[in-house]
Amino acid sequence: MQAKDLVKYLVIVTKATRRMGIIVRSFASREKPLSYSEDNIFAKILRGEARAAKVYEDAQTFAFMDAMPQVPGHTLVIPKYPSEDLFDIPPDNLAATIKNVQLVGRAVRAAFEAPGIMIAQLSGRAAGQTVFHLHFHILPRHHGLELKFHAREFEDFAVLESHAQKIREQLAHIKS
Numbered sequence: 001m002q003a004k005d006l007v008k009y010l011v012i013v014t015k016a017t018r019r020m021g022i023i024v025r026s027f028a029s030r031e032k033p034l035s036y037s038e039d040n041i042f043a044k045i046l047r048g049e050a051r052a053a054k055v056y057e058d059a060q061t062f063a064f065m066d067a068m069p070q071v072p073g074h075t076l077v078i079p080k081y082p083s084e085d086l087f088d089i090p091p092d093n094l095a096a097t098i099k100n101v102q103l104v105g106r107a108v109r110a111a112f113e114a115p116g117i118m119i120a121q122l123s124g125r126a127a128g129q130t131v132f133h134l135h136f137h138i139l140p141r142h143h144g145l146e147l148k149f150h151a152r153e154f155e156d157f158a159v160l161e162s163h164a165q166k167i168r169e170q171l172a173h174i175k176s
Contacts (some may be wrong), residue, residue, distance in 0.1 A: 023031070041133075062078050071141070076135050086123040111140075
């Protein structure tokens with residue numbers, strides 16, 4: 001096979017694997033989907049290139065306030081692993097993320113004195129996913145308090161930071 005034929009073959013295979021969402025192994029032997037974009041806003045937050053009102057962080061996850069909250073206290077938990085949705089994250093990374101959804105959810109419930117918590121995870125454009133980095137929404141719920149539309153208007157950063165502080169205070173009580 002000549003070099004130009006090999007290049008054509010690799011282009012065809014690459015396009016086909018992207019269409020099928022096949023996971024490939026990089027040289028660092030870290031699996032990640034071909035369609036994952038390092039330019040998504042959550043990847044930028046993880047790299048420190050975009051600001052976020054941080055709630056919690058450990059080696060595998062990061063939690064922060066949603067910049068366009070549906071209710072006060074709307075928090076996001078994301079894995080640090082570069083996964084687009086629920087179906088391309090290794091099970092151990094997903095388990096660590098869910099563990100922290102539960103931990104942060106307890107703190108959100110306490111901080112906002114919520115009788116209920118709504119957890120949402122949208123996988124795929126048809127499901128309503130707009131940022132293609134796996135994330136879980138934690139929304140404190142109160143009777144009679146309607147949800148605002150998501151992704152419509154940004155909250156003032158000072159308000160987000162105030163909400164994050166309330167949650168961090170509750171996390172300190174929970175973890176001690």
